[in-house]
Amino acid sequence: MRRYTVPMQPQASQPQVLIAGAGPTGLVLALCLARRGVAVRIVDQASGPGLASRAMVVHARTLEFYRQLGFAQQVVDLGIPIHAVHLREDGEEAAELPLGDIGAGLSPYPFVLSFPQDEHERLLVDQLRAAGVEVEWNTALEHFEQDEWGVRATLLQGGQRINTSAAYLCGCDGVHSSTRHALGVAFDGGTYDNLYYVADVHTACANRDLMVHLDANSFALMLPVRTAGMQRLIGIVPQTEHANVIFDDLRPRLEALLGIAIDQVNWFSTYRVHHRVAGRFRVDRVFLAGDAAHVHSPAGGQGMNTGIGDAVNLAWKLAQVLRGGADASLLDTYEPERSAFARKLVATTDRAFELIVAQGAGGRLLRNWLVPRVLPALAGFDAARRALFRTVSQVRIHYHDSGLSGGRAGEIIGGDRLPWVPGQGGEAGPDNFAPMQTLDWQLHMYGAVDPQLAALATALRLPLRAWPWTEAAEQAGLLEDAAYLLRPDMHVALALPRQETDVLQELIARWGLRFGDDAQAATATGWRSQADT
Known part of the structure; x- marks a missing residue:
């Protein structure tokens, strides 16, 4: 894959990320980016959110992501x-x-x-509006082209063509994705x-x-x-x-x-009912997510939740790169992580559905x-x-085979979702998911913290959260006195049984990771899009 120079922060008139499609996948992607300070533009050729219930099941993992964003309880109360x-x-x-x-x-x-999809979409639109982003309805992505500097796109809005540019384009435009067709990406599979x-x-x-x-x-x-x-x-x-x-x-x-x-x-x-997976989830600066990348049987209510998982995975990586917190190579991990899960899901739901019918x-x-x-x-x-x-x-x-994953501590392998440890009050404090609402990288400890690791975390501006060792932590499969480096999507990047600082530094160097103020300082300013020049 070609390596591209990531453009600097755009002026307010141009987005850093253009999203085609305002279903749940596109809306969650836009919301996750906006909450991280990324300038985003989201368009959809429909006149507004869907009017039919369509996908209805919201699974636990999606609610865990929504808790990070601050509105999980609202969804639970409405569902x-x-x-x-x-x-x-x-x-x-x-x-x-x-x-x-x-x-x-x-x-x-x-x-x-x-929780019906039409109500779900309206809630996401409201959350996105609160984050300062309005969906542009009645707007279709007509054409785009890309080069090492970014993506230039033509939008069709109210009979008028509008030119725009962005660092990246994300096609979240459904099973008949015009983005995927324009890329010439295969969508192999079949129809029941x-x-x-x-x-x-x-x-x-x-x-x-x-x-x-x-x-x-x-x-x-x-x-x-x-x-x-x-x-x-x-x-x-x-x-x-x-x-x-x-x-x-x-x-x-x-x-x-x-x-x-x-x-x-x-x-x-x-x-x-179709079962298909796109041959590629990324072509240079253009990404596919949700039904544009994979569709499968309704067995288990997996479709919408999987698209939302795509959005969460892609959003933090785009934000990390665009804000200067990682090398552009970090984006190479999106396709292998999500396509592997999509292919496995299609295969398993396909077998189950065929048996049922x-x-x-x-x-x-x-x-x-x-x-x-x-x-x-x-x-x-x-x-x-x-x-x-x-x-x-x-x-x-899990993402065990990802280049972002490594180590094992207790039952937890690098790439696993962080196991949930309920809060116990007193010194134990809140549950271990609560700190993840900051949407950043973190080190988690359950037991004693090595001063050398604490000093390194301080120097890196990497937040370190520590809990006393408890029976609940042991039952969750964690290891006493081990350290766990967490990605912003609550997956374990590194499981460090002996709090190995050298392994932590190697991963950070490999991906050019920078945290906190260091990431912001690494982001240059004053970029002008090609549409402005």
Whole structure:
């Protein structure tokens, strides 16, 4: 990959980062950049935030990121925690898996939350506005080109073409991404054969759980969408009704299968499910994130949360480089970290989804015999429930193979998400996630701090947070008296079992990392974009 000179701070009239697409991925990317002082411009060809619920599940890892940004509790208060999964067969309940606080002790958000995407997007737009950035709606990215100095783009807004430039362009413009097409990046994968339906309906009873109906030939899901009693229905359209199907064609069977009476239909649509991953997530100064980079089955509600994870990963790296806190080579780590996870996710959700919807004897065996017996068994094993939470909630995402990762201390390997240690009051203070709201690099200690490491941290302007060693820290897999260098996205860069200062200095030198005031001092001023010259 070509190495580019990073431009200096632009004048206020030009952004440092141009974002195409104002769905959850683009909005979170813009917000994370703006909170770090990066000048950002975000455009979308739509007239405003979405009007349909679409993606609904907000997982624990996303809420942990939102806590860093200061509005996780607001999302929790607006959403609906899912208390249980109910399995129905032939119109009768066959099994139940209680969820509740299924991830207790693993995250400050140990539950599955339903929060419709339209409300989610409006909240993010408000947060972005509070950070001083307005989304430019009715604005399309028409054309762009790049060179070693930056990206020059043409926007189409209200019938007029507007020229702008930026240091970097981020395509968060969905599955039909014009950014990806313009780059000529492949989007390999496939499309499932079945036609699916999705509907938001109001029912007489206020359900707050996930209802799953499985039978020999299909499946149907129902889960709460809004606190006003709206429910989301998802399932397979029968082969005999593919042509011009409307909701009333499906209503009688759905009401019988799920044991509900539908009194209002707010939204109904049919769609095909794709599973694809972009061949590249970065081409020089242009990045792809969210559905522009990967799409997969709805199994586990992973799509939107994965896009938000892309945004968080990319944002801190762009900000670190643009503010003079790292060499431009830091940006090389975005693609391998996120594409590896995306490919693994597509493969696993693909296998799970194909099993669920399979029409042959194997699919019937799974739906009619295996699942009704396995689901109740899971409810009785805490280890199985915790493993399920770790997988679905995305708290298991790691970057072990990244050039930013190294070492092992206790059960924690470089690249792991920082394990959550609940606050215990008194000298133990708040939980260990609380300091990460500063959005910066940090050293965390659980036990005694070596004076040599403390002196180095002071010299580097690297914040050092220390907690006394506790049983909770041990249960989280941490090692007493070890040091953990944390990236701004709450992943462990280095696990240092003996507080090795030489290893810490080597990583800092390799990536040209600078912290605190040193990073700001390294950022030159007075850059003029090519549009100004």
